[in-house]
Amino acid sequence: EREFILSPSLLSCDFGRLADELAALEEAGLKWVHWDVMDGRFVPNITLGAPIIKALRKRSKLFFDVHLMIEEPERYIADFIDAGADLICVHAEATRHLERTVSEIRRMGAKCAVALNPATSLFDIEYLIPQLDMALIMSVNPGFGGQKFIPFTLDKIHELALLRDDWNPEMLIQVDGGCAPENTPDLVEAGADVLVSGSAFFGFPPYRERHETFLRAAGA
Ligand code: DX5
Numbered sequence: 001e002r003e004f005i006l007s008p009s010l011l012s013c014d015f016g017r018l019a020d021e022l023a024a025l026e027e028a029g030l031k032w033v034h035w036d037v038m039d040g041r042f043v044p045n046i047t048l049g050a051p052i053i054k055a056l057r058k059r060s061k062l063f064f065d066v067h068l069m070i071e072e073p074e075r076y077i078a079d080f081i082d083a084g085a086d087l088i089c090v091h092a093e094a095t096r097h098l099e100r101t102v103s104e105i106r107r108m109g110a111k112c113a114v115a116l117n118p119a120t121s122l123f124d125i126e127y128l129i130p131q132l133d134m135a136l137i138m139s140v141n142p143g144f145g146g147q148k149f150i151p152f153t154l155d156k157i158h159e160l161a162l163l164r165d166d167w168n169p170e171m172l173i174q175v176d177g178g179c180a181p182e183n184t185p186d187l188v189e190a191g192a193d194v195l196v197s198g199s200a201f202f203g204f205p206p207y208r209e210r211h212e213t214f215l216r217a218a219g220a
């Protein structure tokens with residue numbers, strides 16, 4: 001039985017108070033935090049990079065879940081691991097030799113995940129499932145917080161859960177985009193273990209109570 005995890009997306013926090021926000025999450029009992037790294041090429045938006053993560057690493061014990069929405073992520077893996085990422089998630093669409101990129105992440109000692117945009121087939125990662133700590137199903141097109149959940153991704157989560165049963169029961173399934181307490185029961189039922197939430201989390205303080213609302217919705 002896998003444990004339900006909420007990974008708040010800092011994209012929706014107050015960037016002027018990042019250190020305080022991280023402290024508040026820890027104080028509220030969260031275990032994970034989700035960093036959205038965007039390069040203005042893979043996605044039409046730019047956020048932050050390894051130096052910011054490194055600076056905040058010193059101030060936080062949270063599990064740093066780093067979602068790279070960048071082209072050729074293989075060029076920056078070492079930087080992000082050096083910055084203190086606990087888990088690195090690369091997009092299947094952004095790297096030409098996905099198996100090599102995944103092996104590099106594992107070899108350098110971080111947990112490894114691969115993300116799929118809504119329209120990308122699950123079969124793009126089928127052969128890699130045994131090597132992944134987590135797979136991320138994007139339930140919006142990445143780039144911005146506050147977008148509407150794309151309903152067909154629910155079936156995709158369920159289909160991935162079936163592949164997982166066959167190839168790697170330990171692998172976590174993460175869902176990112178438009179996750180809220182309202183759709184959490186369906187997402188968990190479909191097979192999700194880790195939900196990312198930006199706007200539906202940071203928009204509803206206090207964080208401890210909001211986390212509990214998600215946990216209740218997950219039946220955890
Ligand atoms: C989307 C990012 C998400 C985003 C989620 O490009 O990868 O992590 O911040 O935000 P919400 O929960 O508001 O959809």
Ligand code: ZN
Nearest residue numbers: 036067176196
């Ligand atoms: Zn994300």
